[in-house]
Amino acid sequence: MLLPIKETAGVILDIRYASDNNFVGRAVYARPVALLHREAHAAFVRALARAQVLGLGFRIFDAFRPIEVQSILWDAVSDKTFVADPALGGTHPRGIALDLTLFDLATGEDLPMGTGFDAVTPLSAHGALEGLSAEVIRNRALLLGLMSAAGWDSYEPEWWHYNLPDGDALPVLSAADVPEGPL
Numbered sequence: 001m002l003l004p005i006k007e008t009a010g011v012i013l014d015i016r017y018a019s020d021n022n023f024v025g026r027a028v029y030a031r032p033v034a035l036l037h038r039e040a041h042a043a044f045v046r047a048l049a050r051a052q053v054l055g056l057g058f059r060i061f062d063a064f065r066p067i068e069v070q071s072i073l074w075d076a077v078s079d080k081t082f083v084a085d086p087a088l089g090g091t092h093p094r095g096i097a098l099d100l101t102l103f104d105l106a107t108g109e110d111l112p113m114g115t116g117f118d119a120v121t122p123l124s125a126h127g128a129l130e131g132l133s134a135e136v137i138r139n140r141a142l143l144l145g146l147m148s149a150a151g152w153d154s155y156e157p158e159w160w161h162y163n164l165p166d167g168d169a170l171p172v173l174s175a176a177d178v179p180e181g182p183l
C-alpha cells in the first residue's frame with residue numbers, strides 16, 4: 001500500500017507530469033497526487049522535520065510513477081541518463097523515489113538550484129561546478145544533506161531525484177495496482 005504526501009504548510013505539491021509543464025509537453029497523469037511506499041513516506045517525514053527546523057519546505061515534483069508512465073518518459077527523452085529504463089522497473093514505479101526541491105517557508109520562494117526540474121543538461125548533476133553560483137552549490141548541498149540524513153540516496157545526474165536504497169525486491173507497480181494513483 002502506498003501512502004499520500006499531503007499538502008501542508010511545509011509541502012507544496014507541484015506534480016509536473018499532471019500538467020503540460022514537463023519534457024513530454026502534455027499531462028501524462030490524470031491526478032496530481034504524490035504517493036510513497038510506507039518506508040519512503042517515513043523517510044520523507046524525517047527529511048521534512050529536519051527541513052522545517054531550518055525554515056524550509058519541500059516542493060514535490062513527482063513520487064510514485066506507474067510503470068506505464070515510466071515508459072512514456074523513457075520514449076520522450078533522448079538522453080536516457082535522465083530516465084530509468086522501464087525494462088528494469090526503476091525506483092519511482094516501486095514507490096521509493098521522490099523528485100523535489102526546497103522552498104523558503106518565510107517567503108514561499110524556491111531556493112535557486114541552477115537548473116530547473118528535469119533539465120536535461122550536465123549542469124543538473126551534483127558534481128557540476130563550472131557555471132553554478134556559490135548560492136546554487138550551497139542549496140544543492142543543503143537538499144542533499146537533508147535527504148541523506150533521512151536515509152535517501154541521491155542520483156548523480158539529477159539534483160532533484162532521491163530514492164531509497166536496496167528496493168529491487170519491491171514490486172514494480174502499474175496504474176491498475178494503484179487505483180488512487182496518478183492515472
Ligand SMILES: C[C@@H](N)C(=O)N[C@H](C)C(=O)O
Nearest residue numbers: 082083084090091092099
Ligand atoms: C524523469 C526524472 N524526473 C527521473 O525521475 N529520473 C530518474 C532517473 C528515474 O526515472 O528514475
Ligand SMILES: [Zn+2]
Nearest residue numbers: 097098099161
Ligand atoms: Zn526521479
